[in-house]
Amino acid sequence: MINIEQRTDSSAKMVILAPILALTLTAISTMIIFLWASLDVMNAFYVFYIEPLTGKYNLSELLVKAAPLMMIALGLSIGFRAGVWNIGAEGQYIIGAISGGAVGLYYYNVEATWLIPLMAFAAVLGGMGYAGIAAFLRTRFQVNEILVTLMLTYVAILFLSAMVFGPLRNPDGFNFPESRIFHDSATLPIIWQGTRAHIGFIIALLFAGVTWFITKKHMFGMQIKISGSAPRAARFAGFNENKTIWYTLLISGGLAGLAGLFEAAGPVGQLVPHLPVGYGFTAIIVAFLARLHPIGIVFTSLLIALTYMGGENAQITLQLPSSITSVFQGMLLFYFLACNVLIEHKVAFSFNWSK
Amino acid sequence: MKYQLELQNICKSYGSLKANEDITLGIKPASIHALLGENGAGKSTLVKIIYGSLQSNSGTMKWCDQDYKPNSPFEAREKGLAMVFQHFSLFESLTVAENIILGLDGVGLDSDYIEQITKYSKQYGLNVNAQQVVGDLSVGARQRVEIIRCLMQEPKLLIMDEPTSVLTPQEVSDLFITLRKLAENGCTILYISHKLEEVRQICHQATILRGGKLIQNCNPQEHSKRELAEMMIGKKLINLARSNIKIGEDVFSINNLSKKSEEMFGVDLHDICLTVKEGSIVGIAGVAGNGQDELMHLLIGEKKSPEGVLIFKGKDIGKLNSHQRRQLSMFFTPEERLGHGAVADMKLDENMLLSRPQKSEMTNYGVINWQQVEMLTQRVITDFDVQTQSSKMLAQSLSGGNLQKFMVGRELIQNPDLLIVAQPTWGVDAGSENHIHQSLITLAEQGSAILIISQDLDEVLTLCEQVHVITAGKLSPAVDMQDNGLEKLSQLMVGGKSND
Structure with missing residues (x-):
């Protein structure tokens, strides 16, 4: 037995x-x-697991893919600890990209260092606002946030299409459904010359540090932990349940929005319909693999980035399906x-x- | 047959912890046999072994002189054992009869047992109405349902786990009449308790356990309550006495508090008035489910109160949350330990932070000073003798009594001007109870005001100068304990909720 x-x-x-x-x-x-x-196992293993870790291109792409995953997962982990299930980070990511991107496109002929911070600010607000819909419905009408955030993702995807087909379409783009390519001032600084690795990775690392501080050393971290595991004890401690829901959704939405902008203003370089590739959903896996631990998320986001790279390699070299x-x-x-x-x-x- | 049930050298260990060590005892047929011991003395483990939900590591048992080795409670029930648990397992939305039928092995819901239920009900004075829905019954009546459910199996040995912890004095004496009748009719009863007065009243034999070992077999009627308690805890008790009572000014008052319950089976509160003064201990007695929970929510500040109703040191606190109330030096210990007063899966030091007034310096602009938290946690652990390996243990790993000491201690070290505590010694052993009571008395002597909500009448009588009784959401006027208080109280308690 x-x-x-x-x-x-x-x-x-x-x-x-x-x-x-x-x-x-x-x-x-x-x-x-x-x-x-019926593949050569050793070769396939190499292609899948080892090759993504070799060479400048592969390593830098690892950082490019890990950055949004890390940032979104950090925000989600805060909400998950509190038992607030934001499943729609993908939607907030898209809205963040649109609102930040729109600012960049509005100033398309302005060369200035303030542009990127302004775009980032708009992206965070956009993501927060989108997640805020779920927070409002949950605190006001007890609507389940899982359903709201998830369904709003599909709304966001269609909204992105509408934008790039309509108001944000590149006027000189031969009617292709895409925005102008962001000019230099609206593009993220590169941290590794000759690659696409951008400053978003560094910022995500900073957020990991901040999140770690909040969960270990700050009362807000205790508040979300207590709210998540014992709602009545949270009330006994004097925490307001609705505020916890608002804060956690705004934080995760804001970070997802920022990640969306970084993707648009980073490796992609413009707004396109295929901007969302599922980072918002995959970040849920990243957060849980790390057991919601902020430092763990740094590593698991790199690990999951590796699976993306390995998967791409396997498609190209081994002709495996995507x-x-x-x-x-x-x-x-x-x-x-x-x-x-x-x-x-x-x-x-x-x-x-x-x- | 000399013994109904005989245990020989029963040993059970969990890892390095020896829960039962070499326990040998015999329970005579048709006797009421007490199993006495503190929390963690090994009572529950022993009972679980007898009832088949645990298996011993070594040792043997005999049932009616036959080898007995149950692998499950089902086997135990087939032999003729039955058990009434401390926490009932009844469906609130079903009737008494349906609940009883559901508890019987191999019987369908369509069977008609109402006649039999009535028979047992009459024979043993177990007053219940088979058609009534359990949700409407008092705790005492629910216990009677559980007992009838056991009697339907015609047991030879009935195990009762802390049966009186939730009963009113009247219900307790009714229960004792039933138990005596059962014993007269040949049913053996194993009575688990830490309430010594009851054991002395009703039991023929007592086995005292401490730290997993059998300390003594004795006739409880031949020993004083104090002697039994000291055997149980293995040390001398402190004499509780309230000397030096100096009553000062009003600290806290409730003026005509009425509130409709927001819960389905909640109790509405009507016109509650009460005053607690400096240096005094005021009690609210009453059977559970008469509005204590609802009142406690409002007192803690988990729910807001109307204006002008809760006055603390001249200030209306009705709209403040619990954290804001603590800043004014109001502290609370709720009844429920895990999930309310403490978070089960958090460490003790983290649980310290549930109650964190500014003056404790545990946090500064929200940043946690873990050193200070650790220091205060250690103080609670040492001052209140909390048995734990360290401040890093999870709250759920502590026994109920130890967690209770931690929760009371956490509030007491803040030197509250007002402490509101519900069931301060619920499920706590005699030694810890003594300690908690002593601490409360000391706090009152220092001039703090204390409000105790308790079902334990003994406790209220030991500690309080003034006692109110709560029944169906209404609070009686204060009864002064000096002049014949007990009698007045009993009347008030019986006169209340009477849907039995």
């Missing part, structure tokens, strides 16, 4: 071991998939959640031959 028993105390060893175990299991499973697809990335991310989350059980539980083997 195999039993799963509750541990009396959570295992510190397993907190470290669980992600490693999950990674190993994912690696083994992908190898089985490679075998099944869904390989999702398969990989799905497996990683699945194994991780399964291994996480071991932190609070242990597996007990008992043999009872009489039965």
